[in-house]
Amino acid sequence: MNPSGRTRTLVTFWGTRGSISTPGRITEKYGGNTPCVTISHNDTTIIIDAGTGIRNLGLELLREANGKGSPLTLHLFLSHTHWDHIQGLPFFQPAYRESTRLTIYGSSKKERFLASVLKGQMDYEYFPVAMTALTADIRIQEMTAEKVRLGPIEIDWEEQVYHPAGSLRYGFNIDGKRIVFATDIELDLLFGKRNKTYEDAVHAEQYLNFIEGADLLIADGQFTGEEYPERIGWGHSSIPVVLKAASRARVKQLAIFHHDPQHSDKFLDEIWMKHRIRNGVDHPGMDLFWAREGMTVAI
Amino acid sequence: MHPEGWKMMKWAEDHDGFTTTVEMVRTALAESIPVSERAYLQILNPRERKRLIELGGEDVVVGRSPECDIRFAVGNVSRRHARIFFYNEEFMIEDLDSTNGLFINGVKVLRCALRNNDQIAMGDVMLLFNEEKRLQPR
Numbered sequence: 033m034n035p036s037g038r039t040r041t042l043v044t045f046w047g048t049r050g051s052i053s054t055p056g057r058i059t060e061k062y063g064g065n066t067p068c069v070t071i072s073h074n075d076t077t078i079i080i081d082a083g084t085g086i087r088n089l090g091l092e093l094l095r096e097a098n099g100k101g102s103p104l105t106l107h108l109f110l111s112h113t114h115w116d117h118i119q120g121l122p123f124f125q126p127a128y129r130e131s132t133r134l135t136i137y138g139s140s141k142k143e144r145f146l147a148s149v150l151k152g153q154m155d156y157e158y159f160p161v162a163m164t165a166l167t168a169d170i171r172i173q174e175m176t177a178e179k180v181r182l183g184p185i186e187i188d189w190e191e192q193v194y195h196p197a198g199s200l201r202y203g204f205n206i207d208g209k210r211i212v213f214a215t216d217i218e219l220d221l222l223f224g225k226r227n228k229t230y231e232d233a234v235h236a237e238q239y240l241n242f243i244e245g246a247d248l249l250i251a252d253g254q255f256t257g258e259e260y261p262e263r264i265g266w267g268h269s270s271i272p273v274v275l276k277a278a279s280r281a282r283v284k285q286l287a288i289f290h291h292d293p294q295h296s297d298k299f300l301d302e303i304w305m306k307h308r309i310r311n312g313v314d315h316p317g318m319d320l321f322w323a324r325e326g327m328t329v330a331i
Numbered sequence: 332m333h334p335e336g337w338k339m340m341k342w343a344e345d346h347d348g349f350t351t352t353v354e355m356v357r358t359a360l361a362e363s364i365p366v367s368e369r370a371y372l373q374i375l376n377p378r379e380r381k382r383l384i385e386l387g388g389e390d391v392v393v394g395r396s397p398e399c400d401i402r403f404a405v406g407n408v409s410r411r412h413a414r415i416f417f418y419n420e421e422f423m424i425e426d427l428d429s430t431n432g433l434f435i436n437g438v439k440v441l442r443c444a445l446r447n448n449d450q451i452a453m454g455d456v457m458l459l460f461n462e463e464k465r466l467q468p469r
Contacts, residue, residue: 042441057365061446297446308437319439326421326444327435 041206041331042072043248047085048323050215050254050268050290051116061297063325066116067290069213069250073206076183079108080202080213085325086120093126103131107182110138111216112199113149121150122159132168139200140174141191147172175200190242193235194218195267201242209331212243212283215252215290219269220260223277243281247331250323251278253288256303271307279315287323363466370422372401372415375450375457379403386422391415393453394427407431407454415445422462424451 047053047065054064066083077093079086097104104126111117126132138146150172154163180187186205191198194217201214222228222236243249254268271288278286291300304322311320372384384391384401393401396410409429416423425442426433434452435443443449451458 040441044442321438324443326423327438327440328425328442329439330426330441 040073041209041211042070042328043211043250043331044070044072044328045085045287045289045323045325046070046089047081047083047120048289048291048325049083049116050252050292052293053084053116053119054293058296058298061324062291062295062300062322065325066119067111067215068120071185071204071206071211073185074183076185077104077106078182078185078187078204079106081111081117082108082119082121082124083116084120084123087123087125090123090125090127094129097126103133104129105133106135108134108136109187109200109202109213110136110146111201111213112139112195112197113146114197114216115153117216118150118153122154122161127166127168127170130167130169133171134168135171135173137173137175137180139191139198140176141198146174190238192217192239194221201239203242203246206331209247210245211248211250211331212246213250214239214243215250216267217252217269218265218267219252219277220264220273224270224273240277240281243278243283245281246283246285248285248287248329249278249283250287250289252290254290254292259292271303275307275311275315275320279318283318285319285321285329287321287329289323291322363468365464366420366467367417367422368463368465370445370460370462372451373459373461375459376455379456386415386417388417392427393456393458394429403453403456405455408456409454412453413451421445422460429453 046068048063049066053066056064065085065088067081068083068085068089069080070089071078079089093104106126121127127134136150151163153159154161156162175189178188184206188203189200192201192214199216201212204211222232222239225232251274252269253271253274255263255270257270257272260270268290274288275286300322308320311318370386372386374382391400392411392414393399394410394412395403395405395408399411409427409431411427412429413433414425414427422445423442424433424445426440431454432439434440436450445460447460447462449460451460
């Protein structure tokens with residue numbers, strides 16, 4: 033995956049769309065697949081979320097594995113189990129190979145055990161193949177320990193507030209660099225309100241501490257500032273609030289992610305241009321981009 | 332429109348079967364996928380000779396070295412700066428470990444699927460990627 037052969041950490045976006053997949057000509061640039069991101073470092077591949085983007089990732093992983101003739105060892109971290117973040121899992125081809133080892137990590141704070149939530153979406157009423165038909169060695173691990181270590185990568189995490197049924201944010205620490213994945217959170221309720229409760233102030237502080245100095249923050253920016261007032265309580269953030277919080281926490285690079293299904297490429301280009309120009313003035317130390325399917329950045 | 336669509340529209344005029352035809356056209360379109368018909372690069376630098384560089388199925392290496400398929404004698408372009416290749420029905424570009432990086436629409440990337448009107452920057456060289464697509468039956 034790394035053209036130079038040099039050890040680098042690569043972040044690839046396989047799905048960047050929020051809520052529902054949006055195939056079609058007007059979304060082909062930023063992509064129509066729902067969330068899936070990989071972080072690759074040497075032989076370690078970490079997958080974050082199993083939206084519809086994980087289908088293409090699966091095909092690519094198999095192409096590579098068949099070329100090398102080696103089994104796959106994969107780690108999938110789920111932010112939460114809303115459909116747009118798990119719906120691709122039944123179409124993830126490596127999960128149908130006996131030689132694959134797949135560990136799925138997620139919140140322990142589900143009403144039902146994480147395994148039963150994942151099995152539920154493959155109930156016969158919804159999908160013709162049961163989860164037991166996935167022949168890979170699949171282990172489901174609820175996040176309990178404060179940190180998880182996978183070779184050179186150390187992962188920390190926190191539960192997030194202000195998303196219906198909750199979500200997790202993850203920090204991936206590799207060779208002194210930090211990548212944070214923190215989507216599906218309504219930051220406007222933490223940072224935008226005039227009269228904050230004590231709890232909100234604590235949660236806001238925790239969020240800022242978590243993203244502090246991140247080399248890359250992948251953040252929920254589903255709405256524009258103008259759209260947000262009509263979408264309060266939906267569990268997603270407005271772009272201006274994300275920008276301000278990231279800048280305050282001295283984030284080095286910010287990827288706006290979880291694009292609204294109503295936002296066409298043209299519209300995303302327009303708001304990107306608007307914010308890009310303003311960001312250069314307001315937050316000069318922070319690079320800003322809109323996450324785009326098929327894009328790989330090196331950290 | 333897909334050629335089958337036109338054929339069906341013609342059939343509709345002749346047979347006064349508009350509603351059925353709309354459904355048939357819809358089906359034909361749904362069974363079609365957009366495929367790349369022509370892709371090319373435009374050089375945007377005022378100092379460089381204006382030309383279009385057609386892209387096909389072959390890999391194309393861009394850089395300063397004389398062995399490159401597309402050569403720019405510009406100091407801040409690496410000897411082998413980037414590679415453009417056709418993979419999985421789409422054009423991709425990747426940085427070949429260049430000194431000054433590869434930028435798509437101002438974003439530094441290691442690899443990226445190219446889309447129509449993407450601006451590619453390598454050092455002082457600026458290229459525009461254009462792609463024309465047509466519908467093809469699946």
